[in-house]
Amino acid sequence: MSPIFSTLTQKKAILKTALKEVDTIIIGAGSGLSTAAELRYDDANFFTATFPGYREHYGLRTINEADFYPFPTPEEQYAYWTRLISTIQNYPPGKPYLDLHRIIRDKNYFILTTNTDGQFQKAGFPPEKICTPQGDLAFFQCSKPCTDELYPNNQMIQKLLASIGPHDFAIKPEHIPRCPNCGNPLIPNIRRDNTFVEKPWIEQYQKLIELINAHKGKNILLLELGVGINTPGIIRYPFEHLTLQRNNTFLVRINLKTDNLSLLANSDKAAIIQADIGPLLEELAKEY
């Protein structure tokens, strides 16, 4: 296995070299990148500050917990979604995202991310270069769904938020947003079950495949940032497979935790950089 580089200077050097020698960069980003941007979905303090009273009322401790909590009524579910989406939408672009943008903005790149918080778009990355196969909190979809249409929800969320008192845990039933096509409730476009509208994201995924096919024989860097082990089929395994299958393809995996390369042990086409993503990107961005 490739060495785990020890100093920040060494880590920066390996990343810088990898970035220099490529024609195309494919970013694979997971929740670790948003954690580095202080969007801590598994942090109790962040949750308590964002959702006052929810711990006492429901026994919930983190956003990750609340996302899968069966709220007793639809009105309470919508109050939670409203507060979550509003928080995410009002959150400024995180420093690691801005630094990453500075580093790769002039290069040929594409982004595949399980993050649904819109941080890439806020940092200046164009939506046409981003695929979010787990969905995007910026959109509602029909709950049935009767159509593959996605509806930007910013204005609906702001209206809903204005209708909830600070100590309310529910919206009014008549405020539940409705599908303009069939009248069923609108829900966030987040993958939860087989009602998820994924056609727009499959179309984006197709662009990624086309990009990879168009660069046969060229150098491709697969840059994995803060990807956890919960859903390895989305980024980790495809990146490792692609690295194995193709010449001129190199994988750099940056992760805070001690990590391994499932398929690429002993390969010289992959490197692990065990590092806090924030300081690493910050140091490198100074050179761009």
Ligand SMILES: [Zn+2]
């Ligand atoms: Zn509908």
